Amino acid sequence: MRRLTRRQRIAAALLAVVALCFITLDLGGGALRDAHSGVRGALGSLYRGTDVVVGPARRWMEGVPSAGSQQSTIDQLRGENARLRGRIAALEAEQRTSGQLARLQRAADGTGRRLLPARVVGYGPGQGFDWTVTLDAGSSDGVRDGQTVTDGAGLVGRVLHADSATSVVLLAADPGSGVGARDLRTGEIGVATGLGADGFSFRPLNPDAVVRVGDRLVTGPNGASSYVSGIDVGTVQSVRRSADGTTRAAVHPTASPTAVDLVAVVLAADAAGSLAEPGRR
Amino acid sequence: MTRARVAAAVAGLTTALLLQATLVAPVSAPWPVSLPAVLVAVIALVDGPPTGMAFGFATGLTADLGSQHPAGVLALCWLGVGLLCGLLADRRGVRRDALVAGSVCGLASVAATVLFVVVRSPGSLADAITYAVPAALGDALLALLLIPLVRRMLRTESLRAPHPVYTELTVGARYG
Numbered sequence: 001m002r003r004l005t006r007r008q009r010i011a012a013a014l015l016a017v018v019a020l021c022f023i024t025l026d027l028g029g030g031a032l033r034d035a036h037s038g039v040r041g042a043l044g045s046l047y048r049g050t051d052v053v054v055g056p057a058r059r060w061m062e063g064v065p066s067a068g069s070q071q072s073t074i075d076q077l078r079g080e081n082a083r084l085r086g087r088i089a090a091l092e093a094e095q096r097t098s099g100q101l102a103r104l105q106r107a108a109d110g111t112g113r114r115l116l117p118a119r120v121v122g123y124g125p126g127q128g129f130d131w132t133v134t135l136d137a138g139s140s141d142g143v144r145d146g147q148t149v150t151d152g153a154g155l156v157g158r159v160l161h162a163d164s165a166t167s168v169v170l171l172a173a174d175p176g177s178g179v180g181a182r183d184l185r186t187g188e189i190g191v192a193t194g195l196g197a198d199g200f201s202f203r204p205l206n207p208d209a210v211v212r213v214g215d216r217l218v219t220g221p222n223g224a225s226s227y228v229s230g231i232d233v234g235t236v237q238s239v240r241r242s243a244d245g246t247t248r249a250a251v252h253p254t255a256s257p258t259a260v261d262l263v264a265v266v267l268a269a270d271a272a273g274s275l276a277e278p279g280r281r
Numbered sequence: 282m283t284r285a286r287v288a289a290a291v292a293g294l295t296t297a298l299l300l301q302a303t304l305v306a307p308v309s310a311p312w313p314v315s316l317p318a319v320l321v322a323v324i325a326l327v328d329g330p331p332t333g334m335a336f337g338f339a340t341g342l343t344a345d346l347g348s349q350h351p352a353g354v355l356a357l358c359w360l361g362v363g364l365l366c367g368l369l370a371d372r373r374g375v376r377r378d379a380l381v382a383g384s385v386c387g388l389a390s391v392a393a394t395v396l397f398v399v400v401r402s403p404g405s406l407a408d409a410i411t412y413a414v415p416a417a418l419g420d421a422l423l424a425l426l427l428i429p430l431v432r433r434m435l436r437t438e439s440l441r442a443p444h445p446v447y448t449e450l451t452v453g454a455r456y457g
Contacts, residue, residue: 125347
């Protein structure tokens, strides 16, 4: 073990103080917002370039642990299953709401979404996985802050920042953030809180609501949720009722939060929750 | 501080951050393995605390500005990595140094997660503690690959530290 000289000790203390100043400045307000978005934009465009070179290697390495177990076939079938289930869910949801919609004289237009396909080109540059991913589509493609991102079957997250050529997505399963969700079987609404790699924990707003294993959750009404409604969140895996009567359900996510690759950004949705441009899906 | 050293530091920093975002993080998820932190540790192990601290702070700040959490968190943690690894360096055995780098980086990732939770950024403490050991092993493995490379680079004529005398002498004196 060596020791520091006096000058080195002073330098270490100074750098630590500077770092703490940065943290306070950034927490206190938008003093560093421009620096953040500048560096993020620059790194984002570099990710696009790097992904061209290392992307194939990464996809190969991600496949190594499951090589030989016919995992790719299983994954493909799983994806197909999820897509079909998603379609059934959309149909169920439409059936349930069509009565109300008819009464309200509104067109049942729950499926007309304009989707922009995008590919994940980078995770966080810091350490491991900080629950954000970088996409290779940006504001020049029509992506705006706050838009919902799906992987075709389930909810992935929402756009945090859209730079010109890339955008940063906060994953829905990010520990601590909540998604307004609706139980498809009963129509009860509640909050699904992210638990990281474990998925979500769902708590219905009505304490007497019955949640069963196997119930499917979709994103809820737009007022309570910053997401487009009707997108698959996950399936209830276990239900726990605590002594004070509250119900908590563990939810297995439809879109795996740590294995996203090809995704789609939901481009157009008006504030009322019906989606603006009809026709295409 | 020569111009060649600064250029090499910038190149190393950028390469590490890009490889982390596009290759290491996706492949190692959900373990919080961090290539930039390992590079900081290895450079500190080879070159001593001053270089380690400066490089750690610069790399951490760049990574901070490139992500969502408040700037300064990783700068602070990786400054600590540079300092600790610089102090604990042995410079002879590759395996011992790799172990030091791995455990210090594992500690730093737990410390960073604690700070993330304090400043209310994404991150869960339970995950960080569960994955601390596998992440440290991953870090040590990366260090095992990086140490010979960084040693060779930092001992070339153009990248050698301007004042190697002080640290080399004390080490020499202590071990006889």
